[in-house]
Amino acid sequence: MALITTRTKLTRLLSYGSRSSGGIRVGSLGKFGAMCWSTAVAPVESGPEGFGMMGLKDYEDYRRSLYGEITHKALLVDAAGTLLVPSQPMAQGLSLYLLEYWASGWLFAFLDFWIYRTIGEKYGVRYSEGEILNRYRKAYDQPWGRSRLRYVNDGRPFWQYIVSCSTGCSDSQYFEELYDYYTTDKAWHLCDPDAEKVFKALRKAGVKLGVVSNFDTRLRPLMRALNCDHWFDAVAVSAEVEAEKPNPTIFLKACDLLGVKPEDAVHVGDDRRNDIWGARAAGCDAWLWGSDVHSFEEVAQSIGVQV
Template sequence: MPAAAAARGPLLLLRRQPAPGLAVIRRSFSSPYSGMRCASAAAGGRERRSSPAYDGLLLDAGGTLLQLARPVAKTYASLGRRYGVSKREENIMEGFKRAFSASWPKTLRYQGDGRPFWRIVVAEATDCTDNDYFEEVYQYYAHGDAWRLPAGAYKMLRDLKNAGVKLAVVSNFDTRLRKLLKDLHVSDMFDAIVVSSEVGHEKPAPEIFKIALDQIGVEASKAVHVGDDETADKAGANAIGLECWLWGEDVKTFSEIQDRILTRLPQ
C-alpha cells in the first residue's frame, strides 16, 4: 500500500463506521426539553405554596407562656422565714387567691411597676407587711430564673415565625414583663409586646386586643388568642371577633397550638 494511502487508512475507517454510542446520544437529544419538564414538575411539587390557618397568634404571658419555676406559696414561705413568716403553704395560697379575686378599686390593677397591687397580695397571703420582705419577693419575680417556658413553647414560636405567622404577647402585667421575656430569650420572637401597665387597658377590655392586632397588622378574623382565663382572655377576645383557645382546656401543649395554626389551607 502506498504511503499516502496507508496514512489515510485510519481516517477512512472512521468515516465508514458510526461513532460509538451515537444512537444513544441522538436519543438523548431527540426531546431536549423532556428532562427539563420532569425536573420542573418535581420542583413545582416541592414549591407548591400553602398558608397557615391563622395569620397571627396572640399569647397571654403569666400562666400561659410564662410558668412559675416553683409554686408561689413555697417561694413566699421560704423567702419569708427570716422575716418571721410562719403560715403554712396551703394557707398562703388561700390568701394569695383571695387577694386576686378581690375587686380592685382603680382602673388598672397593674400600674407602672405594679408594686401597690403586689404589696397587698403579699401581705394578704403571708400576714407580713415588712417592706424588706416585700421587696425581696418582688425582685425574685423580676428575674427569669423564677419562671420557665412550657415544653415546646420556644420551638413553636420559632417555627411559627419562620412560617410567617405574626406573634404578639397580650398581657395584664407590670413593667417587669419585657425583662422577663428577654431573660427567657423569647422577646425577639415577637412582633409586638402589649403590656396592660404600658397601654392603659387590661383584658378583657377590647382595646388591648385591638392594639396588639394593629401592631402586627392582622385582622381579628385571621388571628387567634391563647390564654388561661375564661373572662380576661376568652370573653375579651371573643367580644371583638377574635377566636380564643383556653390554655389547659382547648389546647394543652404548645405543639398542639403549632399544629392547629399551621394546618394547611389550599390557596
C-alpha cells in the first residue's frame, strides 16, 4: 500500500508541470524545416502536497527511491526541435531589423524562412521573410480537412498547401526544390554536439533509446543522412503510426517497440503540449527540453548515467 501511495504522489507530481521554475521553451509548429520557434518563460507550477516546488536533485532522489539508481529503462526523444534543428543561414547577421523577431521569440523561424524566400525568388516569390512567417502561422493553424493527420506518408499534400499559402507560389518545381532541400543534411544539424557520446553511454548502461516524432516519412532518410539513425533502438513516426502527438498512442507504440512499460520511460521534447502533456497522458515521465533539461548529458545524469 505504501508503494501504491508513493507512486500516486509521483504521478500527481508529473501531472503538474515541469520541475523547473522557469526557462526558455522552444516549441515547433512545423517539421518541414519551416520551424516556428517560440520562447516563453515557464511559470512556477505547484501541485498538491508541495510536490510542485520539488527541485531537480530532489526529484532524482525521489525517483531513485522508487526505481533504483537508473531511474528509467528507456529514453524517448523528440526529433525536430530537440534532436535535430534547422541550419538557419546567419550570413545577414543580427541587424536591428531582426531584433523585432528576436524580441517576439520568432527569430529562428524568421531566419529559416530566408530559405523559403531565397529559393522562391527565381519562381516569383516576393514576400519578405516576415510576411512568409505570418502567412505560414495562419495556414498551419487552420484545420487540415483532407485527413485527421497532417503528416500522411511523405506529407506532400499538406506541405504543398502550407508552402502555397505561405509564399503565394503554387509552382510545383518550387515546391519540389524546397521539399527536397529539407530532406538533406544541409538543412538540418544535430542540436547537441555531444549527443552521440551520451547516447552510447546510455545504451551501455542498458537504457533503450527511441525517437517519437510528428514527422512524415522523410525522417528516417534524414536521420541516415545525419548518421544518427543507428543510435536508436526504435523510431515512432506519426506518418507511420497514424497518430500525432499529443495523442498518447504514438508514445505507447514507441514503448511497445522498445519492450518497456510507459512508466519506465521518460520522453524529452521541446513542446509542452505535444511532448510533455502527450507523454504523461500515455503514462510516461516527461521533461521539457530547454527548461527541465538543456543537454543530453544533463538528461543522462538525471536518469542516473554518468557520461
